[in-house]
Amino acid sequence: MNILKKCNLCKRNCLVNRYQTVGFCNQTNKIRIAKASLTYFEEPCISNKKGSGTIFFSGCNLKCVYCQNKCISQDNYGINITIKRLAQIMLELQDKGAININLVTPTPHVIGISKAIKIAKKNGLSIPIIYNTSSYENINTIKILKGLVDVYLPDFKYFDNKYALKYSKANNFLETEKEVIMEMFNQVGPCKFKNGNIVKGVIVRHLMLPYLKEDTKKVLNYLYNTYHDSIYISLMNQYTIIDNLPYQELNHNIKKTDYNEVIEYAINLGIKNCYCQLDNTNKKKYIPNFNLEGVKKTK
DSSP states (O other): OOGGGGOOSBTTOOOOOTTTOOOTTOOOSSEEEEEEEEEOOSOHHHHTTTOEEEEEESOOSOOOTTOTTHHHHTSOOSEEEOHHHHHHHHHHHHHTTOSSEEEESOGGGHHHHHHHHHHHHHTTOOSOEEEEEOSOBOHHHHHHTTTTOSEEEEBOOOSSHHHHHHHHOOSSHHHHHHHHHHHHHHHHOSOEEETTEEEEEEEEEEEOOTTOHHHHHHHHHHHHHHHGGGSEEEEEOOOOOOSOOSSGGGSSOOOHHHHHHHHHHHHHHTOOSEEEOOSOOOOGGGSOOOSOTTTSOOO
16 A cells, blocks of 8 residues: 555554645655755764764654754655665765755655665665654654664653643653654664764754753653663753744753753763763754755756
8 A cells, every 4th residue: 555645654544545635744746856965064973073964854754943953844845756866866966975865844745755765775885874753753763764764863852741732732741752762772782883973873863952850860760761772862962943933931041050960860870972062052053954955856
C-alpha cells in the first residue's frame, strides 16, 4: 500500500490522500526543501570542522509556537524536487566535504527520503545519514528507515504532556517520544565515533524552555536511567525569542542560573555523555537563512 494515499507517518494520523490534499504538515506527495548546505553549529561530533551536509525539509507535523524555523516548518517556504534530485543533492554535499547527511524535519517526507538514500548509496554515497527529528512520529515510520539511517538525532521536547499540548498542539507526546527513541536505539545501538565524528548511535536533544527546568530534570532522569551512557544527550540553552508570543512565559531567555542548575543535576545523576552550550547561543544569527541554497541544479 502507498502510505501517502492514507498518510499515517506521524502521530497526527491524518489519513489523508496526499496526492490530492494535505494533512497537518501541509505537505503533498512531493518532496519539498528550502536549503541544502554545509552547517557548522551542530554538536561537535556532527559538524566538526568540515561541516554537516544539512538538508532542510519544508513542513512539520508539530506547530511549536516558538519555532525558529517557522518560515519552512509552518509557512511552507521551499520548492518541490524529485526523489532523483534529492539523491543528487546528497552526493553534491558529500563532494563539498560534508562528513554526514543531516536530514532536518524529515518526517513528512520519509517515503521519498528512503528511496533517495538508496539511489544515492548506489551512486557512491558513503557518509553517515543523520535523521534529525521532533520524535512525534509513528513507530512504523522509523522502521522504514532501518538499515538506511546511521545516526538518529531526536528531540525529547517535553516530559509533561501538558506542555506538549500547550506549546506544540500535540497529544500523547511523552509516550510517543519514549517508543520512538527506543526503536531508534534498537536499530543503531550505542554511539560509535571515528576521528571524532559520530558514525552510529543516538544523540537526544533537549531544548530548555523558560521556567521549565523541573521538566528538563525529568527528561534527563528518564534518559539516563533508561540508556545510561549508551546514548549522548545534547542539553541546549539556545532558546531564541523570535516574536512576541501569546504565552508570556516564553517571551524570556533561559536564565543562566537555571541552565547551570540542570547541568549540575546531570552531573549528580552520573551523566557523562552530554553536550552543553556556552553563553550567547540565543542569537538570531544562528538561525539559518533559508534561500534555496543547494536546492536547484547548478550548471
